Amino acid sequence: MTRVNLLLTLACALSLVTSRHEARRRFVELEREQAKARQLDVEYGQLELEQSTWAMPARIERVARDELHLQLPSASRVEVVALPEAAR
Numbered sequence: 001m002t003r004v005n006l007l008l009t010l011a012c013a014l015s016l017v018t019s020r021h022e023a024r025r026r027f028v029e030l031e032r033e034q035a036k037a038r039q040l041d042v043e044y045g046q047l048e049l050e051q052s053t054w055a056m057p058a059r060i061e062r063v064a065r066d067e068l069h070l071q072l073p074s075a076s077r078v079e080v081v082a083l084p085e086a087a088r
């Protein structure tokens with residue numbers, strides 16, 4: 001009976017050590033993934049800021065004027081076209 005108790009105690013101890021090691025390993029993995037998620041959140045915020053900067057109307061107008069050599073048409077050259085009734 002003592003030998004059986006000793007084997008069961010040893011098996012339980014080994015199981016406990018194994019499960020605690022696995023829990024620690026998974027906790028470290030969780031922390032690593034959470035750090036990646038935080039870094040991706042920061043990067044996403046930076047990309048949103050960059051996108052809003054690139055899409056600023058003043059910047060678009062400056063690029064159109066300086067780099068593409070576009071000009072605003074005069075009022076006499078602007079024509080307003082009404083939508084057909086079906087499209088409204």
